[in-house]
Amino acid sequence: MNKSKANSKRIVDLLINNAIIIILLAMVVFVGITKDNFVSQGNFVNLSMNTAVRFIVAVGVSGCLIVKGTDLSAGRIVGMGACIAGTLLQRVDASNKFFPNLGEVNMLLVLLLIIVICGIAGLVNGIIIAYLKVPPFIATLGMQTVVYGICLVYTGASPLGSFRSDYTAIGTQKILWGWLPYLVIFALIIGVAMWFLYNMCRHGKYMYAIGGNEVSAEVSGVNVKKTLIIIYTLAAALYGIAGFLLAAKSGGATVNSGDGYELEAIAACTIGGVSTSGGVGKISGILLGVLVFELLKTSLQFLGVGSDYTYIVQGVVIVFAVALDIRKYIAKK
Amino acid sequence: MAEYRLEMLGISKSFPGVKALDNVSLKVRPGTVHALMGENGAGKSTLMKCLFGIYKMDEGEVYLDGEKVNILNADDALHKGVAMVHQELQPIPQRSIGENIFCGRYPMKKLLGFMPVVDHKKMYEDAAELLKEVRLDFDPKAKLGTLSVSQMQSVEIAKAVSMNAKVVIMDEPTSSLTENEVEALFTIINDLRDKGVSIIYISHKMDEILRISDEVTIMRDGQYIGTWESKNLTTDMIITQMVGRELTEIYPKKENTPGEVVLEVEHFSSIHPRSFQDCSFKLRKGEILGLGGLVGAQRTELVEAIFGMRQIVEGEITYKGKKLKIKRPADAIKSGIGLITEDRRGSGIFGVLSIADNVSVASLNQYLKMGFVLNHKKIEDLVKDNVDKLSIKTPSSRTQIQSLSGGNQQKVIIARWLANNPDVLIMDEPTRGIDVGAKYEIYCIMAELAKQGKSIIMISSEMAELIGMSDRIVVMCNGRITGEVSGEEATQENIMSLATKFN
Numbered sequence: 001m002n003k004s005k006a007n008s009k010r011i012v013d014l015l016i017n018n019a020i021i022i023i024l025l026a027m028v029v030f031v032g033i034t035k036d037n038f039v040s041q042g043n044f045v046n047l048s049m050n051t052a053v054r055f056i057v058a059v060g061v062s063g064c065l066i067v068k069g070t071d072l073s074a075g076r077i078v079g080m081g082a083c084i085a086g087t088l089l090q091r092v093d094a095s096n097k098f099f100p101n102l103g104e105v106n107m108l109l110v111l112l113l114i115i116v117i118c119g120i121a122g123l124v125n126g127i128i129i130a131y132l133k134v135p136p137f138i139a140t141l142g143m144q145t146v147v148y149g150i151c152l153v154y155t156g157a158s159p160l161g162s163f164r165s166d167y168t169a170i171g172t173q174k175i176l177w178g179w180l181p182y183l184v185i186f187a188l189i190i191g192v193a194m195w196f197l198y199n200m201c202r203h204g205k206y207m208y209a210i211g212g213n214e215v216s217a218e219v220s221g222v223n224v225k226k227t228l229i230i231i232y233t234l235a236a237a238l239y240g241i242a243g244f245l246l247a248a249k250s251g252g253a254t255v256n257s258g259d260g261y262e263l264e265a266i267a268a269c270t271i272g273g274v275s276t277s278g279g280v281g282k283i284s285g286i287l288l289g290v291l292v293f294e295l296l297k298t299s300l301q302f303l304g305v306g307s308d309y310t311y312i313v314q315g316v317v318i319v320f321a322v323a324l325d326i327r328k329y330i331a332k333k
Numbered sequence: 334m335a336e337y338r339l340e341m342l343g344i345s346k347s348f349p350g351v352k353a354l355d356n357v358s359l360k361v362r363p364g365t366v367h368a369l370m371g372e373n374g375a376g377k378s379t380l381m382k383c384l385f386g387i388y389k390m391d392e393g394e395v396y397l398d399g400e401k402v403n404i405l406n407a408d409d410a411l412h413k414g415v416a417m418v419h420q421e422l423q424p425i426p427q428r429s430i431g432e433n434i435f436c437g438r439y440p441m442k443k444l445l446g447f448m449p450v451v452d453h454k455k456m457y458e459d460a461a462e463l464l465k466e467v468r469l470d471f472d473p474k475a476k477l478g479t480l481s482v483s484q485m486q487s488v489e490i491a492k493a494v495s496m497n498a499k500v501v502i503m504d505e506p507t508s509s510l511t512e513n514e515v516e517a518l519f520t521i522i523n524d525l526r527d528k529g530v531s532i533i534y535i536s537h538k539m540d541e542i543l544r545i546s547d548e549v550t551i552m553r554d555g556q557y558i559g560t561w562e563s564k565n566l567t568t569d570m571i572i573t574q575m576v577g578r579e580l581t582e583i584y585p586k587k588e589n590t591p592g593e594v595v596l597e598v599e600h601f602s603s604i605h606p607r608s609f610q611d612c613s614f615k616l617r618k619g620e621i622l623g624l625g626g627l628v629g630a631q632r633t634e635l636v637e638a639i640f641g642m643r644q645i646v647e648g649e650i651t652y653k654g655k656k657l658k659i660k661r662p663a664d665a666i667k668s669g670i671g672l673i674t675e676d677r678r679g680s681g682i683f684g685v686l687s688i689a690d691n692v693s694v695a696s697l698n699q700y701l702k703m704g705f706v707l708n709h710k711k712i713e714d715l716v717k718d719n720v721d722k723l724s725i726k727t728p729s730s731r732t733q734i735q736s737l738s739g740g741n742q743q744k745v746i747i748a749r750w751l752a753n754n755p756d757v758l759i760m761d762e763p764t765r766g767i768d769v770g771a772k773y774e775i776y777c778i779m780a781e782l783a784k785q786g787k788s789i790i791m792i793s794s795e796m797a798e799l800i801g802m803s804d805r806i807v808v809m810c811n812g813r814i815t816g817e818v819s820g821e822e823a824t825q826e827n828i829m830s831l832a833t834k835f836n
């Protein structure tokens with residue numbers, strides 16, 4: 001009798017701990033049955049493309065979260081990546097070109113340039129956090145504003161469009177009879193590379209160690225400062241790539257591209273099991289978190305919920321997810 | 334009045350993969366000190382956490398003064414008269430002593446006849462009264478954080494007294510106290526006992542147990558073994574019951590021969606004038622060097638500075654004939670120096686990480702392919718070897734370290750440094766919280782390392798261990814080195830006289 005009681009308790013626990021995912025799956029099934037277009041190639045591809053860009057941002061933020069930090073500059077750095085791409089990859093014959101005399105620039109070169117410039121922003125974040133010991137929340141909040149300012153100065157706040165077709169192709173084309181967007185391939189490669197880094201490399205172990213106990217990490221010979229700097233730099237480089245892809249996908253870029261992505265990314269990470277108290281988090285979980293978030297948005301859209309209301313639901317889900325995460329932690333006792 | 338103040342009957346508690354308590358009983362008489370003993374991981378802390386409402390037991394009943402009680406949480410336990418003095422349960426260091434004692438149940442008064450406010454005057458008067466009871470001569474308005482560990486413990490006891498606790502639990506209360514502080518604690522314990530309070534006392538220190546306790550309950554592997562009157566017990570009997578076999582020797586035979594000097598520390602002076610100053614000593618190859626002194630002699634600070642964790646204004650290290658610059662622990666580790674820190678929670682364990690990660694973290698540099706990819710196969714073997722060598726009690730090496738018992742966590746940290754295999758290993762209180770059987774195993778490992786030509790610096794506040802294991806003992810007092818004695822000549826007396834030179 002006692003055993004069955006313990007078993008049923010365990011099942012209840014399992015249900016509560018995964019409540020968000022369960023509720024969401026139920027909703028998806030419901031929407032899938034009641035709305036015709038929900039289960040369709042178009043919607044699937046659309047969803048996967050949205051997920052791809054946000055997943056890259058979330059993977060970047062996850063490193064910062066695992067070491068008990070955060071990165072509020074993520075969204076603005078995505079915007080910076082988008083703006084740089086937008087200014088350098090316009091059609092040669094476009095009217096209103098940002099650099100009127102610019103010829104065809106090699107796309108790979110542009111991507112590398114974005115990675116470097118955004119990486120520098122992350123490097124500065126890392127140095128300020130590691131050496132000056134400014135709390136990550138504040139340091140990256142400052143960077144958020146600075147990067148936004150830089151984008152305003154650089155673009156003069158003018159929207160950018162008329163991109164080259166080989167560039168927009170990256171953001172819109174698909175292979176495998178239209179099922180597999182290039183964007184998803186990008187996200188997959190990055191996901192696998194980051195999984196490898198987190199699980200198979202020294203850097204990953206050091207990252208989890210710092211999140212687990214920074215002092216112990218230092219005493220165990222971990223170069224904490226260097227590891228933190230790498231984490232923030234790498235994160236920003238990923239935001240840059242996400243920005244490059246985002247502009248290609250939407251066919252335009254403004255200083256407000258990527259606005260608010262950091263909060264979505266942090267929320268997705270948390271839903272995916274990256275612990276807010278550090279040291280815990282898996283790439284697979286992050287993917288799940290992003291997927292949950294995007295599914296939520298799409299489902300609400302299909303249900304005809306206005307976008308104003310969608311914000312309210314998203315906000316509730318974020319807090320609810322963190323509460324459940326902490327519940328898991330307390331229950332461990 | 335019931336015969337027993339507290340009865341815990343048939344208590345069972347399982348965690349995923351472990352049955353921590355299996356039908357355990359504990360009966361404590363009023364006005365007695367009841368020692369609870371057992372090896373690391375025997376389930377002592379778990380039993381107490383069940384009693385105090387931190388864990389929920391799966392099965393079993395608790396009676397207080399013959400009445401069945403159901404303790405829901407720590408707060409409920411306090412109100413029912415059960416208090417726990419816990420080192421890790423640090424209250425609020427930024428607030429005053431008085432506020433800490435009365436936190437959550439401040440004496441109130443009515444301002445202007447209707448507005449309830451905290452009656453600070455009464456609170457501090459009452460607090461002063463309570464502090465007197467635990468013989469603590471402190472202003473109740475002082476910040477709690479300004480007190481030493483033992484004084485904070487006394488405050489916790491004062492809090493227990495103020496709640497009219499019938500049962501006070503003390504889980505390894507003396508593990509970081511100086512001898513004088515232990516004496517002070519024992520005085521308080523005796524006072525409490527005279528007032529009729531029952532005390533449950535957990536410790537791995539045999540001499541303390543025999544001195545302070547009236548009865549002893551022994552546990553092994555989550556099971557109840559028996560209860561005896563202390564006056565009928567000897568250390569050997571306790572050990573036999575705890576371990577389940579006889580332990581004939583306390584220290585292994587040492588077969589090491591100290592050779593040439595490997596490490597020379599010269600004129601080490603802290604940036605803090607009241608910490609260590611002008612400390613110089615030598616360490617030989619294959620030598621076990623004891624660092625003796627009272628708690629507070631700045632031994633920890635000195636070795637942490639050598640390891641690059643603390644700043645110095647002056648000082649040189651010559652290592653294997655070369656000057657060595659150590660700016661951070663990573664530098665020391667690269668040169669082949671390791672340090673097992675004293676503060677297990679603060680600078681030892683990675684709570685949420687697995688045992689495997691905790692063991693391997695300091696050795697990853699030795700198992701790299703292409704400079705950054707890890708050789709997982711080799712790392713797994715390394716972890717397994719060392720977990721086995723120290724017989725760490727765990728369901729698997731994937732288990733989170735925070736779910737291990739205190740002593741087993743300590744063993745994991747030792748395993749970390751065995752895995753790293755440094756030439757010089759500094760061990761700061763290596764056997765703190767470790768049971769007698771495991772202590773012997775650790776001594777054997779130390780002896781073996783020394784025989785292989787590794788050098789060890791051991792800080793220990795346990796005089797017997799220091800004398801039993803060291804080839805040579807350097808003694809500190811108030812941040813200065815006051816002398817050294819060889820292992821053969823060392824006695825309690827000559828070490829004590831060096832350790833108290835400036836007092």
Ligand SMILES: Nc1ncnc2c1ncn2[C@@H]1O[C@H](COP(=O)(O)OP(=O)(O)OP(=O)(O)O)[C@@H](O)[C@H]1O
Pocket residue numbers: 332333348349351352353371372373374375376377378379380726727735736737738739740741766768
């Ligand atoms: N939160 C937990 N989760 C999982 N297992 C646990 C947890 N707490 C304790 N255990 C397990 O229960 C057993 C008993 O642990 P406990 O801490 O009670 O030992 P102990 O007798 O206090 O040992 P020590 O002398 O080392 O402090 C151990 O095997 C431990 O791994």
Ligand SMILES: [Mg+2]
Pocket residue numbers: 377378379738739740
């Ligand atoms: Mg314990």
